[in-house]
Amino acid sequence: MHEPSPPSPPDHGATEADHPQPEPATGAVESGAPGAEIGEAALGQSAAGRDANAALRALAHTARSFILYDAANERIRGFLEDTRARFEHYLATHGEMNLEVRPWDIVLGGEVVYSDKDRERSLAFRLYRDGVRRLVIRPELEWDEIIALIGILSVRYKGVRTQEDDVVTLLWRADFKHIEIGAVEGLVASEDDDSDMQVPEGSLAGPRNAMQAMVFGAPYRFDYPWPSFTERAAIEHRQVPPSLLTSITEEDGTEAVPRECLQLAKELLAGLSDPLDPLTLDDVAPVLREICAFLVGDNYLDALLEVVHTVKRTAPPDEKARKELLASCIDEDVVRRFILELGPDEPAAPPALVELMSTAPGDHLGTLLDLFAGSLHHRGSPLIRQLLETQMHGQTARVVERLHALGGPASIELFRLLTRADPAGAVEAAVGFIGGTDEELQLEGLRFLETVPYGARIGRALVGALGAGSSAVRVRSLAILARQRESRAFDPLVERVKRGSTGELTVAEARAAGEALASFDPTRARPLFKEWIRPSGLLGRLAPGQTILRWAAVSGLAHLPGRDSEELLEWLSRHTSDDLSRQAEATLARLRHPQEGRPHA
16 A cells, blocks of 8 residues: 555644534434433444444553553453454455544544543544544554554553653654544644634624634533733732632542542443443452452541442442442451451441441351450450341351350350340240250250240240259249249159159259149149158058159148148158158248248248
8 A cells, every 4th residue: 555645734723613524423412512422323323334433442442441451461452352353344344444533523424433522531532632633544454553553542541641742743653554644733723813713693702813713613621722821910928728728638638539439439330331432340340349458458438338339329230240349349358357457445336337247248247256256355345246246137047056166155145145136046046055955055045035925935945944954954944934834834844753753853953843833733733742742552652752752742832822731731740851841841831821931021
């Protein structure tokens, strides 16, 4: 291909109004104002327009990616291959790509094929600002030229007012063989020339010179030229208001950094739904991870929570994508770090930390249980205890498993936390304790069951506890059953007393059993006690365990006033050993003179 002719020199004093503007494709909105939005479907109604749109978007995305990734990154190679494939497809299918560059759009044959109103991202804005007005790409375009073009554009994406040359200069230096540009000096008039200015018909006033004409014709939000200040003023000291000093200090202080992090997160998430040049999850997630790592490292808990809320509000509707973005912000390690940073002496958990735990994925209960079990300081920490209570609900099985692993006082403390956090779960745990072999947990479970509403499930557990290996557990269970007047426990208790009277049943337990039987069913208890005190036949009187049965009967008769009870106690006081005889006499005295038996009498 022959060498392209050099670009035309700048047409000083000209405005956009001096040249006919091609119309955008049918269905596109007017592109003059940056606030207008052009849907992706409107960019390229023809096949050539659609292919050009795809190629330019790939070019812009690849150039911007050089800011985020190292040039040797595998993703960069993928972006480059995509850009190359799209340009080769267009040039092979449609031939030369002759583009007109506008402030916010790029036009191909009267059809808008690229539009982006974000000045920080827009390829059109970068080219137009530096003076590029026309870009022609020949079918013979080579791979090295694509690489060089992307490199030039990526330089201009990295900074707006850095010291590098503008795009026009860099393109001319590159001396492309198959890329041609047309350029002007940018949005600056070299001289004031009133001769070519025309006042629009019907307007009250028009531009007075070429500079004003360019400013009037520039799109909204465009970078206007610097004004020339002709006023003269004496230099003098001026007192800066404290409010202004505070504002300036805040801009340069660390307090502004969390706000900037939040703003960056919002812009990244908005880029995921950009219809013209969307970002991908692989673009956004690593940057979000860096943002949140900074906020965690500097203990900006409230700012981190704001970022998390922003992700939940604005993330794509796809559940998998939302979880991936949320996981890039917070996890259980982040929560653990904040807990350790606060320290065990913290009197209460900050509301932001509690909310963060409810949002962050991960096993927070496991983290807190590890801290609780691993250190006496954390075990007594109000912070750890409060956070544990927020995580225990519905996790009874896991808490009980850790209880048994801990043992001793620590297991009791953990169970008491469970009783406050999840009373229903604590009932399940207590019922399980009663059927176990750990006496401390059994007694703690019984103490808790005394405080909750009684039911059949608890009653069955207490009856089962009558066969527990610990006498203290059996006595405590009997006391609870007696207060509840659990008649269904009558027969199991009678069997238990008879079986245990020959050995394992203690006097204290026998007395508790007698009181319970009298409470369960007085009608059935009275003849039973008579049989135990005065058994029929010689063999009955000589049967082993008779003394234990009589102790139970004496304690039960104390709650069954009447002539029959008095006669039995009187007979027993004359026909038994010293201790039992004295107990029978004391019980008989209380039955005959109940007022004297009261402590206050």
